[in-house]
Amino acid sequence: MSTALSPAEHRKAQRRNEIVRAATRLFADLGYAACEMDRVAGELGIAKGTLYLYFNGKQELFLACVDQGMQDLQTALEQVVVPDNDPFRRIAQSIWRFLQFFDENPQHIELLIQERAIFRDRPQPTFFVYRDARRSRWRDFYQQLMDSGRIRTDLAIDDLLDSIGNLLYGTMFTNYFVGRSVPLCQQYKAVVEFTFRGILSEGERERLTGIACQDW
């Protein structure tokens, strides 16, 4: 992003941003259908027609809001820095950032739901576009951990990544839909412990093998 913008362009971009911010709140509060363009305009104290100078239509405005949200998430995840580069700290802290982000920005969850419910024909929900962009770096990262024998090698890396990702994805939605019953930090600890060690006791780990058969 260069700053080589004329003052006019700059103002325009800024205004566009204000619109996105206001629209995000209203879309999340009211849902896509019930959030009329008139209302977005009213909220900003401008006329409806003006919105169409910045966006080609309601759908484009909405998708701009979703995208902004996922960019904010991306930014939050990139702020993860671990002092001595401890890989497990890096995992734990990324989990923390993810849960914290959506705890603080529930409106973005609502937009993800609305997006999927209403624009059903889109090739891929925005969340997964961004998720996939992060994927290859995580894959390399886990590969190193496997090579150095620090995580188990009897499961495919992609299956591991999927499980962790799905656990977080599900946690985010559930928190939003029915609320957390415990403080975020406790939930975070539970998620990390579950991810690292699973549910079995130490004694049972040795006894139990190959439970996942399918003789039913």
Place this chain on the structure above:
Amino acid sequence: MSTALSPAEHRKAQRRNEIVRAATRLFADLGYAACEMDRVAGELGIAKGTLYLYFNGKQELFLACVDQGMQDLQTALEQVVVPDNDPFRRIAQSIWRFLQFFDENPQHIELLIQERAIFRDRPQPTFFVYRDARRSRWRDFYQQLMDSGRIRTDLAIDDLLDSIGNLLYGTMFTNYFVGRSVPLCQQYKAVVEFTFRGILSEGERERLTGIACQDW
């Protein structure tokens, strides 16, 4: 459910069911908004007005579809029977049934999304109503496993149940949104292994303690 229904009532109930079945498919295929009452009627070869003899409105019809889906899930989960009552088999098989059900009935996932996106003011999404109804039995079940030292006791039962539930919930949605890249049975095995043992290697388990701190 008694069978003490007059033939007329019976016919009525049956017809109602046919409507729900057809509407489920159309709601899932088209989304709530784009699925007009006219179309549901047309699909069944009846007039729109007839639908209003069976349901008070579009919303009621839709919610009946969602509820039917969750009842079907409930039925599928109740079919879990384990020969020698092995608790871990019971867990594994329930996971299997859950994943399999939504793999075979993706339309019900779509309805869950639509429900949450459009009826935002409902007290609780239908999925969680049914989930909560199953909860206490699972809590007792896990309590026994803890008491007998077969699962770890350093995490709260509800946190464990939440993690497992969220993992499955997230997996279901992700499968539906972007598809599985591996066969269902492989995914199932990965989920079960992850749930039981987590990601750490055996060597690392001993070394690593208390990673989930929050000094950031």
Place this chain on the structure above:
DNA sequence: CAAGAATGACTGACCAGTCAGTCATGACGT
């Protein structure tokens, strides 16, 4: 021939998107 079931044309509310018109600003000429 009731009585209830089914019909489908009709209504009224709703709202995204349009576009003819207004207005603030600033540039230019006198």
Place this chain on the structure above:
DNA sequence: ACGTCATGACTGACTGGTCAGTCATTCTTG
């Protein structure tokens, strides 16, 4: 300094299409 004009950002009344729900009428059945 002042009037004139050009620009384009902004406005908001209006249109056209959509669709849930209604109800007077027709059909079916016991």
